[in-house]
Amino acid sequence: MRVLVVGAGPAGLTTAVTIARYGVPVLLVERRADTTSLPRATAVSTRTMELFRSWGIEERVRAAGPDVSWQARVARNLTAPDGVVADIGFPTREQALAVSPTWPACVPQDALEEVLLEHLRGFPNVRVHQATEVTDLHDGPGGPGGTVLARLRDRRTDVSRIVAAAYVVGADGPRSVVRDAAGIGTEGPGVLADYSSTMFHAPLWEHLGERRHGIYPLTDPAVSGVLLPAGGDRWVYGRETDGRDGTVDLLRAATGVADLRPRITREARFTFTVRLAQRYRTGRMFLAGDAAHQITPRGGTGMNTAIHDGHDLGWKLAWVLLGWAGPQLLDTYETERRPVGLRNAARSAQPDGSYRAAAGELANDLGGRLPHAWLDRDGTPVSTLDLLGPRSTLLVGPRYTGSVTAGDAPPGRGDGRPARRGAGRRAAAAPRRPARRRAGSTSPGGRRREPSALAAGSACGWRRPGRHTAPAARRAGCGRRSAAPTGRSRAARPAGRTARAHLRRCRTGRASGPRPGTERRAWRRRTSRRRTPTGTSGRPAR
Structure with missing residues (x-):
């Protein structure tokens, strides 16, 4: 329009x-x-x-x-x-x-x-x-x-x-x-x-x-x-x-x-x-x-x-x-x-x-625009203002050791839906710092699940700044951003099935993931039915 x-x-x-x-x-x-x-x-x-x-x-x-x-x-x-x-x-x-x-x-x-x-x-x-x-x-x-x-x-x-x-x-x-x-x-x-x-x-x-x-x-x-x-x-x-x-x-x-x-x-x-x-x-x-x-x-x-x-x-x-x-x-x-x-x-x-x-x-x-400073680019002086493009721009110093990731997230409409055709993919202006969290964790029942550092109650937003801190979630291209501290306790993190379902949705762009607050409730409902019998080990009883 x-x-x-x-x-x-x-x-x-x-x-x-x-x-x-x-x-x-x-x-x-x-x-x-x-x-x-x-x-x-x-x-x-x-x-x-x-x-x-x-x-x-x-x-x-x-x-x-x-x-x-x-x-x-x-x-x-x-x-x-x-x-x-x-x-x-x-x-x-x-x-x-x-x-x-x-x-x-x-x-x-x-x-x-x-x-x-x-x-x-x-x-x-x-x-x-x-x-x-x-x-x-x-x-x-x-x-x-x-x-x-x-x-x-x-x-x-x-x-x-x-x-x-x-x-x-x-x-x-x-x-x-x-x-x-x-x-x-x-x-x-x-x-x-x-x-x-x-x-x-x-x-x-x-x-x-x-x-x-x-x-x-x-x-x-x-x-x-x-x-x-x-x-x-x-x-x-x-x-x-x-x-x-x-x-x-x-x-x-x-x-x-x-x-x-x-x-x-x-x-x-x-x-x-x-x-x-x-x-x-x-x-x-x-x-x-x-x-x-x-x-x-x-x-x-x-x-x-x-x-x-x-x-x-x-x-x-x-x-x-x-x-x-x-x-x-x-x-x-x-x-x-x-x-x-x-x-x-x-x-x-x-x-x-x-x-x-x-x-x-x-x-x-x-006003409050980015401060100007002269930088050297292959022997040519360049202002910091010259580095700014029409989209979000990340500036890093010369000692930055991250890798450049171009098009690391699908474009969106700002409300969780993918952008209309032809809107293009986001190009990163500078490398993103690698995540320090390990790639996965173990669920309360001992099963390996998809990694997710999101706190319960977070909302999916494709174009919002921030990503899953776990590498697998970043590879999935999910743009979710946590509304609470990221995954300090297991109780604050979604169950593996919910996490996998969310990542599948984000890959395909068909949905924005569970509504805020549903991940915590879903995990509680499942774990209440999965108590491990006293004296046993391994996978919880069905």
């Missing part, structure tokens, strides 16, 4: 790419006929560049914007010689490379969307429909097999059709149709200020020399605002709305270049707004990006927060649909991402929200 992603901004494109990498069908719809033509956000954080690096598009993304240092140069105007460099929460290249294999980039949003969309179209399991909007959504019953019905309308032909999806991701902006259909409200201070922006082209880099930064705040009261590089010779001049248009004289004063001949291409008005969705999910409908949180440009966290939303939600949806995890995994999306949206929205609401020390904000940006 496919996933319907509504909106082809940074959040929607990231969600679609992440899901598509797992081979899950994706339908992406966007009401615009093309990607945005506005630079909008330009800050691409360290963690965001790490994600692009893992997709193999880091260099393409970085080439789409100017090479700058992500610090602010505060001065009277753009070319004033007495400016001051200030931290705005992004590390320098040197600071980033101490904890990451990459560093922040300055890429306008319109250029970034083009790169992401081109990358997304390269997946055979993805369909992209532009100039298409969602007009109605109906969330069907929950549980396995549930679907969401969506009515789509082609804005060019006015033809409507209905599609079904396992899940819907609303990444359709602050006036989200998906959020309204899900019945999710918003909270927050709302509109904070009105701003104007002027987009223009002018050869300003030749006047700056080595003073290449990601943002230039202007302190002259007559031109108070910011200048942002937006790729090539394109710039954006933003300021609080004061009734003046971005005239040539105003741009000359803001840049400090008296004979500047700018080519003005666009004037726009926008608001600084802070709002947060009360929930990120209702049933099978999820929110990401501006549909979940509106964040002002202060701090440059808005687009990065949206991209991180899409990545987090995308891999979780893929894992659930492939049966690698249960649907409870999806509950963690709101638990993990909403506090991040709340923190970044609160920062952007502060008048001085742009200015933060790089160290603290870098830690927030990286």
Whole structure:
């Protein structure tokens, strides 16, 4: 069953790419006929560049914007010689490379969307429909097999059709149709200020020399605002709305270049707004990006927060649909991402929200991801982050002496059933430590039985981490995991017949084994009828 992603901004494109990498069908719809033509956000954080690096598009993304240092140069105007460099929460290249294999980039949003969309179209399991909007959504019953019905309308032909999806991701902006259909409200201070922006082209880099930064705040009261590089010779001049248009004289004063001949291409008005969705999910409908949180440009966290939303939600949806995890995994999306949206929205609401020390904000940006360290692979330096694949990854040290076991367990749906055909087998990223338990044990009646280190009451879960500690059980491919300490006493272990039956089921994939608690009861019932007569030895009496 496919996933319907509504909106082809940074959040929607990231969600679609992440899901598509797992081979899950994706339908992406966007009401615009093309990607945005506005630079909008330009800050691409360290963690965001790490994600692009893992997709193999880091260099393409970085080439789409100017090479700058992500610090602010505060001065009277753009070319004033007495400016001051200030931290705005992004590390320098040197600071980033101490904890990451990459560093922040300055890429306008319109250029970034083009790169992401081109990358997304390269997946055979993805369909992209532009100039298409969602007009109605109906969330069907929950549980396995549930679907969401969506009515789509082609804005060019006015033809409507209905599609079904396992899940819907609303990444359709602050006036989200998906959020309204899900019945999710918003909270927050709302509109904070009105701003104007002027987009223009002018050869300003030749006047700056080595003073290449990601943002230039202007302190002259007559031109108070910011200048942002937006790729090539394109710039954006933003300021609080004061009734003046971005005239040539105003741009000359803001840049400090008296004979500047700018080519003005666009004037726009926008608001600084802070709002947060009360929930990120209702049933099978999820929110990401501006549909979940509106964040002002202060701090440059808005687009990065949206991209991180899409990545987090995308891999979780893929894992659930492939049966690698249960649907409870999806509950963690709101638990993990909403506090991040709340923190970044609160920062952007502060008048001085742009200015933060790089160290603290870098830690927030990286979150709890695996620490970066350079490793040597046949003479080539490799980051620990480069070793991570789409599935679970085990990292071991150079002194590890175990053997590599690829495909050591059959795939599953997360509820004990085998995965559907074509889901593939699990590939171990590193050797598994050999078991230290002996291969078998003797039953109370003296008979040899199949080994099992599971405590009574354990549940079978093919794709859960953990295996029987006995080699024979591992060879059987059983993915059961004990819910109690493993087999310290005979009374806590299943009888041999039950163990053999469980292993046969796991080999064939026809069943998930006895229900929790039945193994202990089965052993007690059998042993109560198998008392060995006093003074005899050998097998118990029947």
